[in-house]
Amino acid sequence: MKMDLAIRNGFIFDGAGNPAVKTDIGIRDGYIVRIGRIGETEAERTIDAKGLAVCPGFIDMHNHVDNGVLAFPSVESYIMQGVTTSVTGNCGASMAPLDDESMELSRRYLAPFVPSSERIDWKWRTNAEYMKTIEANGTAQNLAFLVGQGTLRIAVKGFSPSAADDCEMSRMKSLLRNALDDGCFGLSSGLIYPPGSFTEERELLELAGELARCGALYATHLRNEGNFLAESVAEAIEIGRRWNIPVQLSHHKAVGRPNWGKIHHTLRMMEEARREGVDVCCDAYPYTAASTTVTSLLPPFALEGGVEATLQRLRNSNERFRMAEEIRSKGCEWENWISGAGMENIYIGDCARRPEVEGKHLQEIVAAYYSGREMLEGLFDFLAEVECLAKMIVFAIDENDVKAVLAHPLSCVASDSWAS
Ligand SMILES: [Zn+2]
Numbered sequence: 001m002k003m004d005l006a007i008r009n010g011f012i013f014d015g016a017g018n019p020a021v022k023t024d025i026g027i028r029d030g031y032i033v034r035i036g037r038i039g040e041t042e043a044e045r046t047i048d049a050k051g052l053a054v055c056p057g058f059i060d061m062h063n064h065v066d067n068g069v070l071a072f073p074s075v076e077s078y079i080m081q082g083v084t085t086s087v088t089g090n091c092g093a094s095m096a097p098l099d100d101e102s103m104e105l106s107r108r109y110l111a112p113f114v115p116s117s118e119r120i121d122w123k124w125r126t127n128a129e130y131m132k133t134i135e136a137n138g139t140a141q142n143l144a145f146l147v148g149q150g151t152l153r154i155a156v157k158g159f160s161p162s163a164a165d166d167c168e169m170s171r172m173k174s175l176l177r178n179a180l181d182d183g184c185f186g187l188s189s190g191l192i193y194p195p196g197s198f199t200e201e202r203e204l205l206e207l208a209g210e211l212a213r214c215g216a217l218y219a220t221h222l223r224n225e226g227n228f229l230a231e232s233v234a235e236a237i238e239i240g241r242r243w244n245i246p247v248q249l250s251h252h253k254a255v256g257r258p259n260w261g262k263i264h265h266t267l268r269m270m271e272e273a274r275r276e277g278v279d280v281c282c283d284a285y286p287y288t289a290a291s292t293t294v295t296s297l298l299p300p301f302a303l304e305g306g307v308e309a310t311l312q313r314l315r316n317s318n319e320r321f322r323m324a325e326e327i328r329s330k331g332c333e334w335e336n337w338i339s340g341a342g343m344e345n346i347y348i349g350d351c352a353r354r355p356e357v358e359g360k361h362l363q364e365i366v367a368a369y370y371s372g373r374e375m376l377e378g379l380f381d382f383l384a385e386v387e388c389l390a391k392m393i394v395f396a397i398d399e400n401d402v403k404a405v406l407a408h409p410l411s412c413v414a415s416d417s418w419a420s
Contacts, residue, residue, distance in 0.1 A: 003028045003043040010049030015056040025054060057084025061283040061414040062219070062250050064088065064113045065141070066095045068419030070120045073138040075419045083415070085142040090250060090416075091221040092150035092190025096130035097175050098122070099155040106154050108307045109193075112293035112391060113418070128182040146188040146219055147179040149207065153195045159306040161198040169206055176210045186217030188250070191232070192224070192296060192335050194303040201235055205242060212243040219248040225255040226340050228333065233266045237273045240280055251416050252282035252405050253397050255290065256340025260398035267408050274410070283414035284405040288397045291349060291416075294383060294390045299326035300334050307388060314384040324376045341396035343375060351390035357382070 003026040011020035012035065026034035026043060040046070060078065066088045069075055078086065089095070093113045098106050107122065124130040127145065134143065156171045157164060164172065176187060189204060190196045208218050218239055222232035233249065240247035249270070254262040273280050295303060295310060302313050302323050313319035327338050337346060343362035351357050357365045366378030373381060383390075405411050 001028070003033060003038070004045065006038045006043035006046045007049050007054055008038060008046055010052050010054035013053055013055040020053065055082075058082050059085040059087070059412075060417075061087050061248065061412050062090050062285075063415050064090060064093070064418040065143070066093075066113065066418075067110075067120055069134055069139050069141065069143065070137055072419045074140045076140075077417070077419050078415075079140050083141070085144065087144045087146065087185070087219075087414075089146035089148055089184070090188045090190075090219060092148045092188055092193055092196040094127075094146060094148035094151045094188070096124055096127040097147075097151065097155055097179060098125050100125075102154050102158050105158050105306055106151060109150060109154055109159075111389070112295075126182060127179040127184055131183065144185045145183070146186050146217070147176055147184045149187055149189040149199065149204070150193060150196045152176060152207075153199065157195065159195055159304065159309075161195070161304045163200055164203050169203070172207060173210050176207060177213075180210065180214055180216055184216070186219060186246075187211055188219045188221070190221040192221065193293075194300065194306075196221075197223075197300050197303070197334075201238075204235075205239055208239045208243050208245060211245045215245060217246050217248055219250055221250045224333070224335050225253055226259050226335050227256070227331070229254055229259060229262050230265060230269065233269050237269065237278055237280055240278045241273070241276070244277075246279040246281070249280070249282035251290075251414065252284050252411065253290070254401055255335065255337075255394075255396045257396075257398075259340070260401055263401045263404055267405065267410070270410050280410070282405065282408075282411045284402065284411050285414055285416045286402060286406060288399050288402060289393050289395045290397065291391060291393045293388070294348075294386075294392050295388045296335070297327075297337055297346070297379070297383070297392070299323055299332070299336075301326070311384060311387055314380050314388075320377070320380050323380070327376060337392075337394050337396065341394050343379070345395040347393045347395075349391045349393045351386055353386040353389055354382075357390075 005027040006024055008024040011022050013020050023036055024038040025032055026038050060083045063086050065086045093110055124133050152172050152175050155175060156168050211218055220236045224232045236247050236249055254260055270280050303310055326332060327336060346362045348357045348360060362379055365382060366373060366375055370378035370381050
């Protein structure tokens with residue numbers, strides 16, 4: 001029987017790490033039916049792949065295409081690069097489950113990860129409903145969904161920084177159980193972002209117990225990728241060890257010049273843990289800059305209670321004094337981007353409220369638009385003015401570290417991007 005398609009003369013990479021083989025691939029009814037020489041007349045259609053690589057679609061282990069796939073179902077920014085599968089719902093932020101009462105808080109929480117949110121209707125509540133919404137809208141990609149621990153916590157506790165009590169704990173566990181039953185692949189945490197940053201290890205451990213039921217994945221944006229990188233890796237490994245579940249360290253890196261090179265130690269920690277039977281891996285993006293929301297510039301206390309509370313603090317001189325003190329203090333336990341990278345290495349990526357600051361670093365912005373203000377005072381003025389609705393790009397990673405992580409057999413490449 002004639003094949004539908006022959007891809008001829010390409011270098012075939014099978015995706016298992018084997019060397020490329022120069023040969024042909026024959027396809028019938030959507031399945032590969034032959035790998036080997038195929039004659040000119042044996043297929044209806046032929047693609048000549050001479051000089052090109054032929055391989056299975058790439059899996060992006062860590063991105064935020066969650067709602068992008070609703071706004072742009074053809075996800076061309078991925079498909080055109082050969083990425084046919086995305087693992088989404090990362091860094092503690094998933095689009096479900098949502099709760100009527102905390103809906104507005106959830107939307108504010110998800111805003112930095114959800115460009116083009118005006119195009120979507122937010123009618124789903126459960127993960128199954130969310131998946132159905134995507135299916136009805138169409139998608140050019142295969143998607144594996146994680147449940148965001150931050151999303152879960154907001155549905156139960158809003159932005160309250162207090163530890164979860166027994167009742168709250170059991171509600172979060174039941175939401176997670178339902179999401180896993182709906183087909184989610186695991187739980188993600190984003191432990192620098194409130195409310196993930198309010199979450200103690202004990203609470204994470206208890207939640208992760210639900211994953212053990214079905215061997216689901218725990219993916220984590222570590223509590224600290226700077227001064228306390230090793231301690232944060234240890235916390236993640238401990239969760240995998242306790243429940244015998246796979247652990248994925250998200251976008252693994254060492255942030256801030258004083259921490260460059262620590263990655264060699266954490267890769268060794270992963271190797272050792274694996275020797276002891278813990279299934280731990282990591283992903284890494286091939287950039288020397290990180291990108292996140294500008295609220296991450298502020299100390300954790302400034303983020304308690306959600307964005308409205310943060311904006312009030314930014315307008316209050318006593319609170320500003322306290323924030324500045326914490327940002328300047330040496331050896332702080334939170335991830336301090338300003339002390340780790342310097343304001344001259346922190347650029348504003350997008351800011352719809354003041355597009356003229358896009359592409360400029362924080363020192364330039366203060367000098368140009370808040371002249372005469374002390375640097376941090378100028379920064380607080382800016383954050384208050386744009387209501388923290390801006391994303392930043394921080395050049396804080398060593399290229400040698402990026403190369404070391406990407407070359408390590410326990411890591412895989414990820415984009416940490418969204419569709420546009
Ligand atoms: Zn992250």
